[in-house]
Amino acid sequence: MNFIITISREFGSGGRELGRRIADYLHIAYYDKEIVNEIAKETEFSKEYIEEITSDRPVPLFPIHAGISFTPMVDPRIDQASEVFLAQSKILNMLADKSSCVIIGRAADYILRDRKPYRIYVYSSASSKLKRCMERENGPINEKKMAKRIKAIDKQRRHYYEYYTGLSWGDPQNYDIMINTSDRDVKALALMIARHIKEDFVDAEQ
Amino acid sequence: MNFIITISREFGSGGRELGRRIADYLHIAYYDKEIVNEIAKETEFSKEYIEEITSDRPVPLFPIHAGISFTPMVDPRIDQASEVFLAQSKILNMLADKSSCVIIGRAADYILRDRKPYRIYVYSSASSKLKRCMERENGPINEKKMAKRIKAIDKQRRHYYEYYTGLSWGDPQNYDIMINTSDRDVKALALMIARHIKEDFVDAEQ
Numbered sequence: 001m002n003f004i005i006t007i008s009r010e011f012g013s014g015g016r017e018l019g020r021r022i023a024d025y026l027h028i029a030y031y032d033k034e035i036v037n038e039i040a041k042e043t044e045f046s047k048e049y050i051e052e053i054t055s056d057r058p059v060p061l062f063p064i065h066a067g068i069s070f071t072p073m074v075d076p077r078i079d080q081a082s083e084v085f086l087a088q089s090k091i092l093n094m095l096a097d098k099s100s101c102v103i104i105g106r107a108a109d110y111i112l113r114d115r116k117p118y119r120i121y122v123y124s125s126a127s128s129k130l131k132r133c134m135e136r137e138n139g140p141i142n143e144k145k146m147a148k149r150i151k152a153i154d155k156q157r158r159h160y161y162e163y164y165t166g167l168s169w170g171d172p173q174n175y176d177i178m179i180n181t182s183d184r185d186v187k188a189l190a191l192m193i194a195r196h197i198k199e200d201f202v203d204a205e206q
Numbered sequence: 207m208n209f210i211i212t213i214s215r216e217f218g219s220g221g222r223e224l225g226r227r228i229a230d231y232l233h234i235a236y237y238d239k240e241i242v243n244e245i246a247k248e249t250e251f252s253k254e255y256i257e258e259i260t261s262d263r264p265v266p267l268f269p270i271h272a273g274i275s276f277t278p279m280v281d282p283r284i285d286q287a288s289e290v291f292l293a294q295s296k297i298l299n300m301l302a303d304k305s306s307c308v309i310i311g312r313a314a315d316y317i318l319r320d321r322k323p324y325r326i327y328v329y330s331s332a333s334s335k336l337k338r339c340m341e342r343e344n345g346p347i348n349e350k351k352m353a354k355r356i357k358a359i360d361k362q363r364r365h366y367y368e369y370y371t372g373l374s375w376g377d378p379q380n381y382d383i384m385i386n387t388s389d390r391d392v393k394a395l396a397l398m399i400a401r402h403i404k405e406d407f408v409d410a411e412q
Contacts, residue, residue, distance in 0.1 A: 173329075180383065
């Protein structure tokens, strides 16, 4: 059976790098923006639009079913967002059928829950996230603005996750392991996880 | 420099076993009840009394310094508890001076924070904790009573930790790694952590 690893990550915590490295160590597929591209092909929305709509909660407070069932006037963004979410779920399942893989974000831990994915949550201290973001930033931005941006993006991720899953983003019960990358070498952490997965899940099943 | 590993754990999550195994893999000292024995020698309280007082918050709501500085009538349990806590801090520092070690509970992550210990939090689902506790229980106890006992002990641990540290028990920011042991082999998890610590901290320093 294909082995699925999902990564939920706070912005600037190094979660993408961790996922990329785990995929490299295990020689398995890695999905991130690629998923969005697939969705774009599937629904014929533009890539940019999908990016926008999947990185934010579509409307405040209304769960999708309530919006569809009980509201006489439906905000067109609800329909489009739920269409994107359903298309996304379909794509994630297709990718998980295809091969073992690492999937970053997109509430994949929840969408693929029946496949019992290995669920990683990556976080770090506010100062560590700020440092990482300032280092990788090309344009001119000061620390105060960057700190604000980090908070805003994490808030969007939390809202998106909680809106679609009904679960709490960052609640330990939703993950197999939670990793603090503050002052840590992401490469070493990736090796630790990859080896554990290989020895105790992949090899153990064979 | 000695390498210190602290383990905070929910009752029934297998945290003690994890700690014991990590200490075995790394060939370093392991402290749990032993600490309590040391404290008992230090303060001449009975072992049983210390056990009781260190597993519960001494008084509700009052931080120690407030209790001592501003309350005209001091609950004698505050003085005894703070004496125990200070003795305990002294012992933990002495043990950390002596050799590398794994320390279970006792707010060691906070007490030894200046030594930058590797801080592990071990948790699992309510059903997994119940299963583990029922398996290791010798006397006759039904599941409902056991579930209640688990909740009560976790509550005591939370109170004790939060009373003395002013931090939130189980807040990811206070730990380097958080491990969910639900349906997992603790032996494999211990090996994962021990290897990571050996390669990336102990060997790296030499």
